[in-house]
Amino acid sequence: MIPAPFEYHAPTSLDEATALLASLGEDARVLAGGQSLIPLMKLRLATPRHLVDINGIPGLAHVRESDGVLRVGALARESDLEESALVRTRYPLLHDTCRVIADPLVRNLATVGGNLAHADPANDHPATMLALGAEVVAVGPRGERRLPVASFFTGPFATALDRGEILTEVRIPAPPPRSGGAYLKLERKVGDFATAAVAVQITLGPGGACERAGIALTNVGLTPIQADEAEACLKGRVLDDVAIAEAARLAAAASHPTDDLRGPAEYKRDMVRVLTARALRRALERAGAGGR
Amino acid sequence: MLVSVTVNGEKHEADVEPRLLLVHLLRDVLRLTGTHVGCDTTHCGACTVLMDGRPVKSCTVFAVQARGRDLTTVEGLERDGRLHPLQEGFMAEHGLQCGFCTPGMLMTGYAFLQKHPSPAEDDIRRAISGNLCRCTGYVNIVKAVQWAAARLRQGGA
Numbered sequence: 001m002i003p004a005p006f007e008y009h010a011p012t013s014l015d016e017a018t019a020l021l022a023s024l025g026e027d028a029r030v031l032a033g034g035q036s037l038i039p040l041m042k043l044r045l046a047t048p049r050h051l052v053d054i055n056g057i058p059g060l061a062h063v064r065e066s067d068g069v070l071r072v073g074a075l076a077r078e079s080d081l082e083e084s085a086l087v088r089t090r091y092p093l094l095h096d097t098c099r100v101i102a103d104p105l106v107r108n109l110a111t112v113g114g115n116l117a118h119a120d121p122a123n124d125h126p127a128t129m130l131a132l133g134a135e136v137v138a139v140g141p142r143g144e145r146r147l148p149v150a151s152f153f154t155g156p157f158a159t160a161l162d163r164g165e166i167l168t169e170v171r172i173p174a175p176p177p178r179s180g181g182a183y184l185k186l187e188r189k190v191g192d193f194a195t196a197a198v199a200v201q202i203t204l205g206p207g208g209a210c211e212r213a214g215i216a217l218t219n220v221g222l223t224p225i226q227a228d229e230a231e232a233c234l235k236g237r238v239l240d241d242v243a244i245a246e247a248a249r250l251a252a253a254a255s256h257p258t259d260d261l262r263g264p265a266e267y268k269r270d271m272v273r274v275l276t277a278r279a280l281r282r283a284l285e286r287a288g289a290g291g292r
Numbered sequence: 293m294l295v296s297v298t299v300n301g302e303k304h305e306a307d308v309e310p311r312l313l314l315v316h317l318l319r320d321v322l323r324l325t326g327t328h329v330g331c332d333t334t335h336c337g338a339c340t341v342l343m344d345g346r347p348v349k350s351c352t353v354f355a356v357q358a359r360g361r362d363l364t365t366v367e368g369l370e371r372d373g374r375l376h377p378l379q380e381g382f383m384a385e386h387g388l389q390c391g392f393c394t395p396g397m398l399m400t401g402y403a404f405l406q407k408h409p410s411p412a413e414d415d416i417r418r419a420i421s422g423n424l425c426r427c428t429g430y431v432n433i434v435k436a437v438q439w440a441a442a443r444l445r446q447g448g449a
Contacts, residue, residue: 001332008293008310008356031357038352039334041311051310053357079346103422105337105400108346109353190421191335 003041010053014139014166017052022141022164024050030166031055032074035102035110036118060168063087070094070172078107078115091172092286093181093201097128100183103191116152117167119159119223122193126153126224128183131199131214134172140165153223178204180287182279185218186271188262194219195262196271198251200279202239204287210234215247215276220255220268227251230276239284248277297358299324300368308355315339317355318365326366326395330424337423340396341365347403349422366395369402378402378440387436389427396423401437409445411437 009028011017021028027049029037040046054060060075063084070091072081081087081098088095101107101115101124115125116136129136129149136147141164152160161167175181185197197218205211213234215227230250237243257268296305299322306321318324318341330338332351339350342364369376378401381387388394397420404411404419411419416437417430425433 002313003311005309005311008354010356010359031354034354034357035334035352038354042313042332051354055357102334103337104419105340105347105349105422106334106352108348 001042003038004044004047006041006048007050008053009050010056012056012058014057014168017054017057017166018139018141018164020050020052021166024052025163028052030117032114032117033077033110034114035106036114036120036123054166065090065174068174070174072112072170072172074111074113074166074168076112078102078110078112079104081112082107090175091132091181093128093132093183093199093283094172096181096183097124097199100124100185100187100197106191112170113167116149116170117159117161119153119155119157121153121156121221121223122219123224124183124185124194124197124218127197127199127216127218129170129172130216130224130226131181131201132172133201133214134170136167137169137171138162138165139168144168146171150226156222175201176203178206178287180283180285181214182282182286184275184279184282186275193262196220196255196257196268196275198272198275198279200276200283202234202280202283202287204239204284209236209238210243211236213247215251215280217251217255217272220257220272222256225254225256227254227276229254239280244277244280247280248273251276293356295355295359297355297361297363299363300365306355310354310356312355313351314341314353314355314358315350317358318350318363324365324367328392328395330392330396335424336393337396337400337420338393340399340423342399342403345403345406347400364399364402366398369398376402376440377443378405378437381436381439381443382433385432385435385439387428387433388425393423393425393427397425397433401433401440405437405441405444409441411441413438 029048031051031053060073062073078098181201186195201214203212213231217225230247252273255272257265328338330336334352
């Protein structure tokens with residue numbers, strides 16, 4: 001399959017890239033890992049007239065923690081996260097997530113930033129970043145701004161990024177002590193999108209009660225869904241079977257799945273319940289084990 | 293657009309349309325037909341090549357993105373007329389039937405063995421999970437990778 005013709009631009013600085021995007025307007029798309037965009041172009045579901053390849057811009061491939069924040073640059077590949085000891089030990093939710101995205105070959109090119117900016121409701125990082133309370137950094141012709149992930153996804157394949165803006169970094173608050181997280185994805189096979197998936201990140205107080213819970217859902221609605229009622233019901237409580245069952249029920253109620261080849265809506269909604277309970281238990285184990 | 297790449301240690305230059313996919317640069321322009329086009333939809337991994345040492349699906353990379361990169365294709369595994377131990381492993385353990393997925397399996401397996409000299413079976417299966425084989429059921433492919441790992445540990449090439 002051959003994509004429609006386009007003009008290729010390879011800027012070597014962010015200034016150059018944002019100026020290009022601003023002047024080319026709607027006809028231009030950013031090319032990072034290309035693992036969603038290129039398949040869409042081959043199917044001619046996307047026919048951009050211009051591609052702005054940001055891979056030649058230095059300083060965007062980092063994965064590092066500083067000042068209490070994990071910074072993931074726009075060109076960090078999923079496999080960079082997967083191989084990062086920092087991510088594995090301190091951000092298990094993120095580690096769980098990057099290991100179940102597409103397949104290992106795709107992950108060698110696919111970027112975390114692209115997984116967010118593409119805003120496919122079936123993508124996995126959006127729910128994870130919602131659960132972690134992350135924010136994204138966007139750089140455009142008017143400078144830099146920071147957006148909470150909670151207000152980033154405005155619709156299917158739509159984000160709060162303005163014309164000319166590039167997502168340059170994802171910032172994740174470093175988890176305090178007694179934190180744990182988990183991502184559980186039900187998929188038919190490696191490389192498939194989720195039938196349903198749930199991201200959970202919790203922090204416990206010194207007495208063992210839950211101080212903060214982030215719970216978000218993948219591919220059971222038009223956008224990733226933050227299960228805020230489920231989160232709220234856990235606050236201040238010990239996460240026993242009763243609390244976990246209640247949160248799981250509320251998370252399922254927050255989902256809006258539809259019938260498709262991956263299963264009927266009712267089944268997916270129930271899978272959200274099951275996966276939420278399991279993810280909470282795993283997060284709890286990790287929080288208790290002194291891990292993060 | 294002028295693209296210059298290194299393939300299996302040799303420099304090549306070609307004037308290509310930006311929309312040309314890397315797999316077509318390799319097969320149709322450079323005439324290196326060992327890399328296969330399978331599904332053409334980023335699923336099957338038959339088109340796997342190494343780009344700066346990392347296995348990627350060359351049907352999902354534009355040739356212009358490979359500018360200045362170091363590529364390895366299945367043709368690059370053989371040295372001085374001698375097969376790489378992984379290729380020998382596929383023969384010894386019958387790691388193929390029709391052979392269509394084999395170039396991709398070899399490239400993924402080759403990159404994997406560089407990082408994992410003593411792999412567990414589960415790790416091998418995870419590593420090749422982006423390469424589909426419809427003949428073998430994967431059992432003999434896993435054995436072939438293990439065969440090569442053992443040979444490489446003994447210092448064979």
